[in-house]
Amino acid sequence: xxxxxxxxDLQALRHNFQIARQLSGARALAVIKADAYGHGAVRCAQxxxxxxxxxxxxxxxxxxxxxxxxxxxxxxxxxxxxxxxxLPLIVQHDFWCVVHSLWQLEAIEKAALAKPIQVWLKLxxxxxxxxxxxxxxxxxxxxxxxxxxxxxxxLMSHFARADELDSQASNDQVAVFQAARQGLDAEVSLxxxxxxxxxxxIPSDWVRPGIMLYGATPFETSHAEADLLKPVMTLKSRxxxxxxxxxxxxxxYGARFVSQRPTRVGVVAMGYADGYPRHxxxxxxxxxxxxxxxxxxxxxxxxxxxxxxxVPQAGLGSPVELWGKRVLASEVAAxxxxxxxxxxxxxxxxxxxxxxx
Numbered sequence: 308x309x310x311x312x313x314x315x316d317l318q319a320l321r322h323n324f325q326i327a328r329q330l331s332g333a334r335a336l337a338v339i340k341a342d343a344y345g346h347g348a349v350r351c352a353q354x355x356x357x358x359x360x361x362x363x364x365x366x367x368x369x370x371x372x373x374x375x376x377x378x379x380x381x382x383x384x385x386x387x388x389x390x391x392x393x394l395p396l397i398v399q400h401d402f403w404c405v406v407h408s409l410w411q412l413e414a415i416e417k418a419a420l421a422k423p424i425q426v427w428l429k430l431x432x433x434x435x436x437x438x439x440x441x442x443x444x445x446x447x448x449x450x451x452x453x454x455x456x457x458x459x460x461x462l463m464s465h466f467a468r469a470d471e472l473d474s475q476a477s478n479d480q481v482a483v484f485q486a487a488r489q490g491l492d493a494e495v496s497l498x499x500x501x502x503x504x505x506x507x508x509i510p511s512d513w514v515r516p517g518i519m520l521y522g523a524t525p526f527e528t529s530h531a532e533a534d535l536l537k538p539v540m541t542l543k544s545r546x547x548x549x550x551x552x553x554x555x556x557x558x559x560y561g562a563r564f565v566s567q568r569p570t571r572v573g574v575v576a577m578g579y580a581d582g583y584p585r586h587x588x589x590x591x592x593x594x595x596x597x598x599x600x601x602x603x604x605x606x607x608x609x610x611x612x613x614x615x616x617x618v619p620q621a622g623l624g625s626p627v628e629l630w631g632k633r634v635l636a637s638e639v640a641a642x643x644x645x646x647x648x649x650x651x652x653x654x655x656x657x658x659x660x661x662x663x664x
Contacts, residue, residue: 310545311576311657315346317354318663319537327516330503338517340365345654349376356380367393374400387411394418405429407437412447416454423458430487432480434467441487461494469501470525501525504532523636523647541631548574558612559604564589571615575627578609582654584643591642594628596621
């Protein structure tokens, strides 16, 4: 079988969740949307169900998959519902629901619900993506309370620049949020992964750790708390061919790499069809046969090339780590001018192998 694999360390996942809990001292929803950022939502939920206060997903399809797998913990729909006819399913499966738009509020008011639902009322405090305008926030809260359709309301917002630790933007958003919710007696959820790690002064009764659960830092520079995280995914493959090239020879599509010296080239069964970033340039780190080396040439659909010249122990069949515990996903992402979120979510075709059950 093709040797490309993604090893998912569930013990590391639990370790990272415990860090989120310790940093916040609050109740925590594990964010497992987008198939747990490529790590497998059902298996990650099963690994965390005894510890998490619930889970957060993007949409009802993701939530239903958890219920079908036997997950009984609370599940929050971060985008709420897209059509009013989802509301009976939300009631049936006890999902919690974000309300970020007035049309969703109106749909709840008009619905004949078998029992009240829990709502997380989202404020647009400055990101300007989704969320109620500050002037609409208190009236929306009052309408939900008066509707008889809601059992509990949690107040929430989302930060646009919490990963920028030198930016005033997060404090500005908190100020907008506090002004909008003044006088409302309800729990609050503000802190996502970067706010958990880098903004301890921000109040939050509920926290929503996402990328940090998977062991990747949301920051561009080293950070003491983020450095405690353990990578959960190790993307691995093997060398399937070796070439000995003299100086002056091109490698791969477009001849983006030309050897400057006699070069041993290892071909690895891994490409952009697996989710490895196509734009990762020559010099992107890998570990082969236990030693750091680098990508050379352009990544193709099913294969990429690495430099074996200074790794004499490496050859046909040698193991290669593309990212994981020895090559951080953040290193690869930075070289490819992207972020760890994207390279995790882009993973496909590669079997997920779970450890640390």
